[in-house]
Amino acid sequence: MTRAVSPRLAGYAGLAGLGLVAGLAAGRVELVALAAPFALAAVVGWALGRPPRLEATLTVDRERALEGEQVTATLELVALDGADRVDILLELPHALRAKAPNPRAVRLHPNAPLTLELPLRCERWGAFSLGSALVRVRDRFGFHTWEMHVGQRTSLRVYPSVETLRSLLPPLETQVFIGNRVSRTRGDGIEFADVREWAPGDRLRRINWRASARRRELWVNDQHPERNTDVVLFLDTFTDVGSQGRGTLDLTVRAAASVAHRYLQHKDRVGLVSFGGFLSWLLPESGTRQLYRIVDSLLTMDVVLSYAVKGVDVLPPRSLPPKALVLALTPLLDVRSAAALLDLRARGFDLVVIEVSPVPFVEPGTGELADLSYRLWQLSRESLRARYQQAGVPVIEWREDEPFQVPFEEVAAFRRFAKRVRV
Amino acid sequence: MSALAYAGVLAYAIAREPAFAAAIAGIGGIGALLLVFVLMGSEELLPWTLACLGGAYALSLVAHGSAIDPRAPLVALGLFMCGELASWSLQERYARATPRAITAARAVAVAALALAGLVAAALVLSISAVPAGNGLAWTVLGAAAAVAILAVAVRLAQRPT
Numbered sequence: 001m002t003r004a005v006s007p008r009l010a011g012y013a014g015l016a017g018l019g020l021v022a023g024l025a026a027g028r029v030e031l032v033a034l035a036a037p038f039a040l041a042a043v044v045g046w047a048l049g050r051p052p053r054l055e056a057t058l059t060v061d062r063e064r065a066l067e068g069e070q071v072t073a074t075l076e077l078v079a080l081d082g083a084d085r086v087d088i089l090l091e092l093p094h095a096l097r098a099k100a101p102n103p104r105a106v107r108l109h110p111n112a113p114l115t116l117e118l119p120l121r122c123e124r125w126g127a128f129s130l131g132s133a134l135v136r137v138r139d140r141f142g143f144h145t146w147e148m149h150v151g152q153r154t155s156l157r158v159y160p161s162v163e164t165l166r167s168l169l170p171p172l173e174t175q176v177f178i179g180n181r182v183s184r185t186r187g188d189g190i191e192f193a194d195v196r197e198w199a200p201g202d203r204l205r206r207i208n209w210r211a212s213a214r215r216r217e218l219w220v221n222d223q224h225p226e227r228n229t230d231v232v233l234f235l236d237t238f239t240d241v242g243s244q245g246r247g248t249l250d251l252t253v254r255a256a257a258s259v260a261h262r263y264l265q266h267k268d269r270v271g272l273v274s275f276g277g278f279l280s281w282l283l284p285e286s287g288t289r290q291l292y293r294i295v296d297s298l299l300t301m302d303v304v305l306s307y308a309v310k311g312v313d314v315l316p317p318r319s320l321p322p323k324a325l326v327l328a329l330t331p332l333l334d335v336r337s338a339a340a341l342l343d344l345r346a347r348g349f350d351l352v353v354i355e356v357s358p359v360p361f362v363e364p365g366t367g368e369l370a371d372l373s374y375r376l377w378q379l380s381r382e383s384l385r386a387r388y389q390q391a392g393v394p395v396i397e398w399r400e401d402e403p404f405q406v407p408f409e410e411v412a413a414f415r416r417f418a419k420r421v422r423v
Numbered sequence: 424m425s426a427l428a429y430a431g432v433l434a435y436a437i438a439r440e441p442a443f444a445a446a447i448a449g450i451g452g453i454g455a456l457l458l459v460f461v462l463m464g465s466e467e468l469l470p471w472t473l474a475c476l477g478g479a480y481a482l483s484l485v486a487h488g489s490a491i492d493p494r495a496p497l498v499a500l501g502l503f504m505c506g507e508l509a510s511w512s513l514q515e516r517y518a519r520a521t522p523r524a525i526t527a528a529r530a531v532a533v534a535a536l537a538l539a540g541l542v543a544a545a546l547v548l549s550i551s552a553v554p555a556g557n558g559l560a561w562t563v564l565g566a567a568a569a570v571a572i573l574a575v576a577v578r579l580a581q582r583p584t
Contacts, residue, residue, distance in 0.1 A: 008466065019477065036547050
């Protein structure tokens with residue numbers, strides 16, 4: 001607790017003393033009368049200087065919320081001796097906006113608990129720490145001020161809102177586990193693939209009697225089995241371009257959350273690689289717990305400045321399982337991540353690059369030189385895209401104002417018409 | 424309102440002794456300048472502001488002669504209200520959403536303290552009108568009171584803030 005005494009209190013006492021001395025020296029009783037209110041105020045102020053006995057509890061109605069939702073922070077205050085004026089400020093991160101006055105002033109009666117509710121709107125995703133509340137107590141005349149932090153810090157995780165994706169990008173190859181995706185291979189499944197001659201070991205119920213009658217020998221149906229896929233979300237966190245809380249990293253996190261949510265709904269295994277100044281990864285897993293792990297990991301994602309040269313070699317092999325679909329979300333600004341992605345492609349991964357475009361966040365400068373440099377920058381980006389496309393990697397530009405479904409559809413179209421290249 | 428109280432006391436001091444109007448207005452003007460700084464946020468200048476105004480009034484008293492000013496308690500009230508209102512406005516400057524009950528409670532408290540101060544000042548004047556038998560004893564008592572209150576002031580000023 002920090003205590004502050006108003007300079008007025010000492011000033012009043014000094015004025016009272018000065019008035020008395022001046023009255024004595026000049027023999028004027030009026031000066032003594034002038035000093036009387038100040039002397040009285042100084043005595044009263046001195047008597048009021050007892051520290052308040054305040055107890056407080058800060059709680060939040062839930063620990064997790066979605067972007068755009070409202071949570072309520074509740075502060076319970078009780079002063080054993082009462083307090084004439086209590087100013088309360090709940091320190092909030094920028095992403096949370098109070099829907100009620102903050103700070104606010106209240107009066108506490110002795111031993112009477114007061115409950116203050118502060119509705120908070122979650123403006124942006126993130127992992128936040130709420131509290132403690134800064135409380136300033138003043139006596140009735142404002143001579144003494146006590147400041148203290150009350151209540152425990154509580155955590156609040158605001159998850160990014162998930163965009164609905166109608167269809168997902170099918171991987172080129174599936175894994176061996178049961179899933180919802182029709183495999184290109186043949187085996188036991190539901191989807192019809194082809195008919196072939198009977199072979200020893202084929203089950204009776206797979207015989208196609210119509211085809212067998214026509215050919216006068218046994219023919220059986222082949223099916224495509226339903227398998228799952230491994231999807232690795234490769235996030236480039238070397239750089240972030242943006243302003244006022246909106247930027248490429250923000251878009252990357254939102255897109256990654258939507259994609260992870262949708263793939264996990266399809267019983268696929270989803271992993272995460274954050275490739276940037278701070279390297280982190282999550283091994284591919286399936287299920288709701290993995291979704292929470294991924295989103296929690298996304299919430300703490302940030303750009304960490306680093307000059308270290310990094311390649312995919314630094315990643316543990318299990319974070320990039322064979323035949324996995326690697327979905328890279330990158331602004332294509334850092335050469336390290338660009339080189340790492342080309343390296344992944346060279347290793348035979350099914351790679352899709354979704355370029356989270358930094359262009360809308362970049363203001364072209366004025367003047368001939370600035371215009372020239374802006375155009376050169378765009379040309380260099382196009383050249384990088386061409387390099388990826390030569391390697392058979394679809395590169396789709398995605399902007400903030402477009403739904404995330406658009407790049408998926410574009411990738412599907414690219415795959416439909418592109419030749420498969422074995423590098 | 425604080426500036427109004429200040430102007431009222433200064434106007435009274437000047438009107439009481441027009442012959443010394445320039446000197447009184449000069450001291451009062453310095454105080455008024457200090458009051459502007461106080462209202463801009465420098466609360467530590469408040470005692471100096473009040474001291475200037477008190478000084479201007481003391482000058483008018485001394486210049487006027489030995490007659491007791493019966494309105495001295497009202498002047499004391501004006502000085503006190505000037506200080507209190509200036510300080511209150513400073514404290515409310517950055518406060519938002521102050522409930523009316525808190526404002527009313529402080530207004531009542533300040534009014535009560537001002538009234539008590541007025542009564543005390545009036546009491547001082549009334550007591551001075553009573554003839555005292557032993558002048559030296561009163562002088563010693565007054566000096567002791569002055570020393571005591573100065574000691575309190577020094578003690579308060581030394582407190583950590």
